[in-house]
Amino acid sequence: MKGSTNNVASALSKLASRPPTPLTRRGLTGVNGVFSRHLDYGSKQLSWLRGSLGSTTALIATAGKVGEPDMELGILQMTGPRLQAAMFGAMLLAVWLDFLQLADVVLRECPAYSIEALFVDMNRIQQRMAPTMASLASADPGQVEAATLAMPELMGQLTREFDAIRDGARRSMENQAKTFAAVQFVEMLTLASALQASLPRLPPAAPAMLGTGLVMGSGGVMAGSQLVVSAEWVEMIRRLVQAGVISIPAVSAAVRIHGGQVMMAQSNGELPEGVREALGDSPEVRAMHETGRAGAGMSENPLHHVFPRERRAWFQQRGFTGDLDIDNFCVRLEKAHHEAIHGGGNWRLGRTWPGEWNRMIMDELLRVEARTGDVLTSNEVLKIVAQRMKAYDIPMSFSPWRGP
Template structure:
């Protein structure tokens, strides 16, 4: 196989790409900043609930504090992914090659998607914690056992989606995104049912108190002056958790307009750059707008999503669909940085969120065999143009010329050049062990 002509991109040709990458990076940081603000508010609420010594942290703390701890556990992985996204975005700024810059920015995508949807679910769980806290503090007439069972049932409904998001596996994240509006709809129903049960219990308690008043009036006049327990009205909080309220029909609805000018621009840039996917944006819009039961595969995207993306012809042609809906199996993933040289790359900074397992590409089998010299990899390695052999030779030669170890960014610049020469798109996905 002959290598394509061409090497580095001319300097003047890189300027528009660099400017575009700067805008994309700004959108990513805007999304991270918004999500970080949400998580900070959530951690404050969880800390308050756990340390209040009342309600959830009161007499029945052994039953309900684990529910608060569950929220804290989810918050940890969300914060971890936001921090990793920040580091990747900063690293992209240090890379010279614009294609590699964009590729590194795209590595933040699964993390931002998972954090965005995870924060929405965590906000819903915080709603349930607030409700339980108020009921335990002010509604002694409501069954603690029943409240615990309802909380446990809601947590079990929420857990599979949280696990899928925390995995960062693109297929699981997109599936969770597609199902998320319906899940929030079911959780909303659970929330409304618990609230209604508290209201009914309060009405029954009112009737009991009235009977008690009549009996005491007939038995002893002096007791009339005694202060009876103050009747607390049924608790139906109008404000729920992080940015959610209950509408007149009992459905949780967004308190802020998601498609604000800033949010529109962030989503538009990230979707068009391939940072985040349409199903994720669709789920976020549906949940924030209260359209929680509108999750059906292969349907047209919601108007809010089309508006956010400009409703161009390419957007109108897009549908919420997974790999199966596309009618094809997912191509296998292959390491661009050879796995047999993992230790060599680790010594040069390829660890953590930039380990070689994050620099994989989807490639059809025929293309993969071609760059490795054919179906027999042992014979292929004897060909000087075989990918692994060629790449490692160019990196070793560059180190000899430099008289030192190459930096991570220098390696990425050489890798990007060789990927262009071999007509491999500079678009990375993480390895998942296929």
Template sequence: MHRRRASREDETAEGLDNAERVTRQSALAAQLAFRGAVLDVSGSTRRISAELSRLKASGRGIAGVNGVFIPFVDYGAEQLRWIDAQLAATTRLVQAASEVEDPDMQLALLRLAGPRLEAAMMGSLLLAVWLDFLQFADAVLTQHLYSVERLLVGMYRWREMLEPAMTALASQEPGQVEAASQDLPALVGHLTGELATTIETVRKGAENIAKVLVLKEAIEALTMLSAMRFSLPSVPPSAPVLLGMGLSVGSDGVMMGTRIVVSAEWVEMMRHLVRAGLLSLPVVSAAVRIQAGQVMMAQSHDALPRGVREALGDGPEVRAMRQTSRTGAGMNKPPRHHVLPKEFREWFERRGFTGEMDIDQFCVEMEQAHHEAIHGGGDWKLGRTWAGEWNRMIMETLSEAEVTAGRMLTRNEILKIVAERMKVYRLPMNFTRWGG
């Protein structure tokens, strides 16, 4: 009997070890995929930054014409700043997640970084579109192929089309970011169409100029008719390579007829992030449609190729990944509970909870009854007298841990203790930002 009991205990312990190993491997895979996505967006922003600097420093083309087009380059640089700031904050959160032992807390910190990465990813795609317009303006101004006044009016109009989406992406509100992302493929498709139309107009104009130049050369060959020489704008002898190319928008900001191919590795990386709840499926689907070209830009998620949808992990459970409690049903938002008590904000700030790791980032949504239960009932003053009340319990636990350690706890040590208590109290390890 003792041998059978010992055998059952060994099997149970082995099962727990296997489950913990699988959980840790899943968290590690999600973290690696997240880092890969951050590097992918960072590489795109670096290339855009280099191109913006080149355009502004060229001294000709868009940087000429008395500098009237420079504000459009500055607008791109301004948008790049908030994208880089989001990427920097995302990188710090990823680093903080890698330093935490509990795998559930690792995923929770990555979910905090998810909306920031979504905003940066979609912002970089939209900024690549703006870079296409800047490159186009630079080419036609350099070669004097288009009216400066008409181009200036067009640039103002195209910027006005971009601004609402850029403002929503820069808001850091997950709802606004997701809504703007879903509208982005249609916007990019419309802008690409306008740019293609303008390029066709330039091409036809260039053809007419070429015909006039042929006539001019024929007339100049006759010395008797030298008085009939035309005064024409100077253009290069050969037709510009830009004309006749089918422009498309890519994540690299390359406009010379390029197409970004959605690779299997990229789809697999996105699948990990969607499955783990780190990125939302609508945002990833919008990025796929934009990067796959104009054919898919105006299509809905359901119209994506079946293989892409299956690779991303399409299904009811994935679509509802971001829906929690009554919020996903369209009802009133449930209360948000500060996991790290806000009345002890200064205490936590002295231990490293600042910036993107501020205690306002560590809130969880729960039902009203559950929220009142962990605080000892509806009256918080009476609830503080209950030893199991969350705020009292967590602060006593942290204080005792500091006494035992003989020093101030580090941020990671605090998160480890909090993660353990959250599991005991059955609090969801899915943080959301405090909304006031």
């Protein structure tokens, strides 16, 4: 993903630095800068994409140092929304790059195509992409999942938009009796587009080409202009799905997108046969269908802060900032369970019970610091908290707090 993001960044930089044509001053950087906003929009997306990948890397590094398997898995699962958002955000940004390159070619090579019409087209397409991109950038698990599920339909719409502009440019050139070479140039752009994709039906063990966004070699490195899925990649995705890091609907949406228009049209909750085969068609996979929070029975369950919010400053002094902010360590519990660990419905009365969660966890952490004489590190805090979560039967499946 980092390689793909860097490639898109490089391509955007080249477009932004490409001078307009000498005489007519046409191109994305010409025509009085009216298309500069579209270049800027693409560049702005790189910031949150790199931030998501950086957060994922930092959390993985933290998970590897905790030394407690369940907490390690819980922290790895926290990377899921970030990684999922980055995967689909990079895909969408690659599509926007397609439109920018197409617009640049049309401006330079197709003088008969109306600049005003192209400007309106680009604004409409950006507005169509913007809500999904904003949802992905939010890093909110619910918004990311909803944007992921909507991506196949969006990609189908964008493909039709791309084809309409390309065909319009070709017709304008033909009507003006321009050179055949220029018409071919517009046609050739299709071959480099992230929107043009096919999914060969190959055995699960054989490498399969899934579209034209990234390339993954046998070592698991993605770069270039195509995504090649090897058997190793399929196995990694299968394990990430079973561990709860990446959702099955996300994998299904990605494959439908890369599978082209036919698979994009599949909007029901069942996975395409090829996805089930690639992931092993196990009971875990067959049991996973597209569903929202209400379908999963999660809509009314409260979020429990594992780390007491009234001691936020104490935890910040021990490294719980940024991606490790205590608001990222919340667990959705049944209402009765949540009240029980806090000593009942009245939290003030509950605090008089030594076993009340907030009181107990702070007493334990302060006792360990007093015994050792050293300030606990974030990894040491996580290990102690993990042991207490097991004792209180609290699952290590974290969700971020989005409340006031």
